[in-house]
Amino acid sequence: MRLLLLLQLLTCCSGALLLRAALQPMDKAMSTVKAQVSRLLAPDAPAAADIVKIEQCAPPVAMPTKFGTFTCHCYRNLADGVEHVALVKGGKGGETPFGARSGPILVRVHSECATGDIFGSMRCDCGPQLEMALEAIEAEAEGVLLYMRGQEGRGIGLGAKLVAYSLQERGVDTLDANTVQGLPVDSREYGAGAAMLKRLGVRSVRLISNNPDKFAALEEHGVHVVERVPSVAAPNPHNVGYLRTKAERMGHMLPVGLAKAERMLPVDYRVGRRAPGAAMPTRRAAALKGYEA
Numbered sequence: 001m002r003l004l005l006l007l008q009l010l011t012c013c014s015g016a017l018l019l020r021a022a023l024q025p026m027d028k029a030m031s032t033v034k035a036q037v038s039r040l041l042a043p044d045a046p047a048a049a050d051i052v053k054i055e056q057c058a059p060p061v062a063m064p065t066k067f068g069t070f071t072c073h074c075y076r077n078l079a080d081g082v083e084h085v086a087l088v089k090g091g092k093g094g095e096t097p098f099g100a101r102s103g104p105i106l107v108r109v110h111s112e113c114a115t116g117d118i119f120g121s122m123r124c125d126c127g128p129q130l131e132m133a134l135e136a137i138e139a140e141a142e143g144v145l146l147y148m149r150g151q152e153g154r155g156i157g158l159g160a161k162l163v164a165y166s167l168q169e170r171g172v173d174t175l176d177a178n179t180v181q182g183l184p185v186d187s188r189e190y191g192a193g194a195a196m197l198k199r200l201g202v203r204s205v206r207l208i209s210n211n212p213d214k215f216a217a218l219e220e221h222g223v224h225v226v227e228r229v230p231s232v233a234a235p236n237p238h239n240v241g242y243l244r245t246k247a248e249r250m251g252h253m254l255p256v257g258l259a260k261a262e263r264m265l266p267v268d269y270r271v272g273r274r275a276p277g278a279a280m281p282t283r284r285a286a287a288l289k290g291y292e293a
Contacts, residue, residue, distance in 0.1 A: 052191035052221070053078040054199065060095060063087060067131070068138035070145075071097070075199065077192040082150040086196050087134070090142030099201035104226045106143035108133035108208040109193050109218070111151035114158060123165065124242060128233035133208050136229070144200060146193045154178070155187035173245040185250070190214060194221030210246075210253045228253070 054075045063072035070087040073095070077084065091097025098105055110133065116126030130145075137143030153161030156178055164177035178185050194217075197205070204224040207215060208231050215225045232254060235243050246252040 052195045054084075054192055054195045056095065056199070057083055060088075060093075065134065067134040070134075070137075073196075073200070075192070075196050080150070082192075084149055084192060084196060085147040086200060087137075087145040087147070088200060089137045089140075089144070091201070096199065096201040101201065102203075104204040104206045104224075105202045106137055106140050106208065106229065107197065107202065107205040108137070108143075108145045108231070109190060109214055110145060110147050111154070111188060112147065112149045114152060115161070122236050122238040123168075124239055125233040125235075129231045132231060132233065136208065144197065144202060146196055148188070148190075148193055151188045154185065156181070156183045168242075173249070174242050175245055175249050186213065188213075190217035191221050194218055194223045197223050212251050212253070 054077055057074040057076050060071045060073050063070045065087075068089070070089050071093070073086040073088060075084050075086070076082070088097055091101070092099070108129075110130055111126070113124060113126035113130075115121035116124045117130050120127055133145055137145060152158045153164060156164070160178075160181060160183060163181060164172075164174065167177040167180060168174060172180060175185050197203075197218075202223065204226050205218065206227040206229050207218065207225050208229040209215070210231055215228070218225055230253065243254055247254040
């Protein structure tokens, strides 16, 4: 009887020890999470761009194009493994070509668009915007084009974008074509782009964009936007409805519905430049308020 009780006691002790050993990694993980949360909530928490971790995938290489010769840098976002490209013009060369510069650099943050950039689809204005940005950077002999991969269809992916196109053929606009699928209007994040700019030594930019979200996002990630450089491609019969929706429902600064879009921006942006410290436009969730009709 005593032997049986002793065996039961040893079994219970062994089980407790095994359970404790199994829970130790979980305890360690929870401690790490709590430490990270505390660090992010601290008054001296790092800027968002400092949290996004990237690594350089290859040494900078010359990239001759039909627009001119650029230096190509490739970075990998360590959070999701997606590789992004920076085409750089000017600077002092090396991995941080603009490290000694204090003035703003002409920059385009371009989202991947296979249909427009590669196949020349006329449903959007992405292809022309990409080409105009490279032409503008070449003309200035200095600037950066970030090509952000994994952002197809404002972040929903190529397949879902084609579904959205089929919905648009039935009269649904580009905004609702996402939400009808249960997908966000725009899920793109620009932390990796801001981190890439900082790696290149860029701290302030003249941003080639019509999208107020990009201004706000770069500022949030520690890159100062001092000027808006419009990127307006000529509309065509296949994309005029798309452009109208972007202007009237999504706040993009386009000639179609421009007055309504510009009311969402600080006054200084309406004339191109903004004073340091001026209020930035709100992010997309707030920007779309009242534009559903």
